Amino acid sequence: MKKLLTIVLTLAITSLSFAQKNEIKAIEKALKNSNFADAKSASAAAEALIGSMDDKSKAKFYLLKARALYANGAGTDANIDEAITSLDNLKDLESKMGKLKYTQEANDMTTGMVNTFLTKANEAFTNKNYKVAAKRFEKVYRMSPKDTLYLYYAASSAVTEPDYDTALDYYVQLKNMGYNGAEMNYYATNVETGEEENFTDKASRDFSVKAKLHKAPRDEKSKSKTAEIVKNIALIYVSQGENEKALGAMADAREENPDDIGLLLSEANVYLKMGNRERFRDLMEEATKKDPGNAELQYNLGVLAAEGGNSEAAIKYYEKAVSINPNYVDAYTNIAVVILDGEAKIVEEMNALGTSKADNIKYDELKEKRTQVYEKAIPYLEKALELKNTNVDAARTLMNIYSALGETDKFKTMRAKVEAMEASANGN
Missing domain, CATH: 1.25.40.10 (Tetratricopeptide repeat domain)
Incomplete structure (x- = not known):
């Protein structure tokens, strides 16, 4: 009986292995013919067997599933979300295995997805379809988490829509990860036109200067976006009637950056939005002491005084x-x-x-x-x-x-x- 049982089990395992291979082959065949509907169906069938797959088969399945769902850019938003998850699963699995057989292909695929969705996001933003732009930029960020700038673009698009709940979610994520958006810009003056131009990177700028196409190179770091992010979080909370949360968000930011005048002004704007004009005035006065050469601060205090009849x-x-x-x-x-x-x-x-x-x-x-x-x-x-x-x-x-x-x-x-x-x- 024991011998018979062993034979039966061996046959069952072998049969299961063939089934796995057949389903994976079915996905590959459908993808080769660009038949993405069949590829998705075959992926769903193979998924039912994933619990018994070895790591090597799982890795290949994750890649094929992502390709089927992405459908060369034609997949739905839900499909793309699932494709991103599948690629993440592949990379995590091969990282644990210590053998990156499919990871490079997955990275190349991710790059293609990023470029596709970045184009779509920019088109949506240009056409003032901010809700779609926000979703597209967020997907680009999920595909390439190191590029946090795209989550900032998603938040900016959502707040412009306005879709405050979505914007708040993105802004809070940015705040919690310590994103400030400050980056180095590389400038040089075009020798022919005499106009200063901004380069995408230092190497390109330096090469052009060396080629004598540009001159007078200079580097300039952009301003931090921390104040803007915290201000928008606070103002959204105010619009939702969550004044305490708004002030809490500002207090946290001010504590971390006590000398940041941008945050001070953001807090002043929150109080103004709440109708607390006295506190707004006090903070504006504090700002003028920190930055006495700021004409706009003096102007805003003038507006406030005029509105108060003074x-x-x-x-x-x-x-x-x-x-x-x-x-x-x-x-x-x-x-x-x-x-x-x-x-x-x-x-x-x-x-x-x-x-x-x-x-x-x-x-x-x-x-x-x-x-x-x-x-x-x-x-x-x-x-x-x-x-x-x-x-x-x-x-x-x-x-x-x-x-x-x-x-x-x-x-x-x-x-x-x-x-x-x-x-x-x-x-x-």
């Missing part, structure tokens, strides 16, 4: 901004806006007066006061228009002021400018 402080901040950056158009415009805010109250008082002698005297006083307001605002509007000659709002305001002041020639000149700007904007 005109004097607003003008002070705006003037500080233009002292740092004399070409800050919006700061000049906003100074004029704050100055002209006082006009409405003056006009209201003028309209409320009667026709008595005392009222007439008061009217003349208010009229002179209004003239002074106009004259104080004019230089800032003129400067804004000088710096940006398409600033139709500044031009229109100047036109109305010149009309109110009775300066006919200036009014006509400015009216012609406004009409020209409006015609240009309408394509005439």
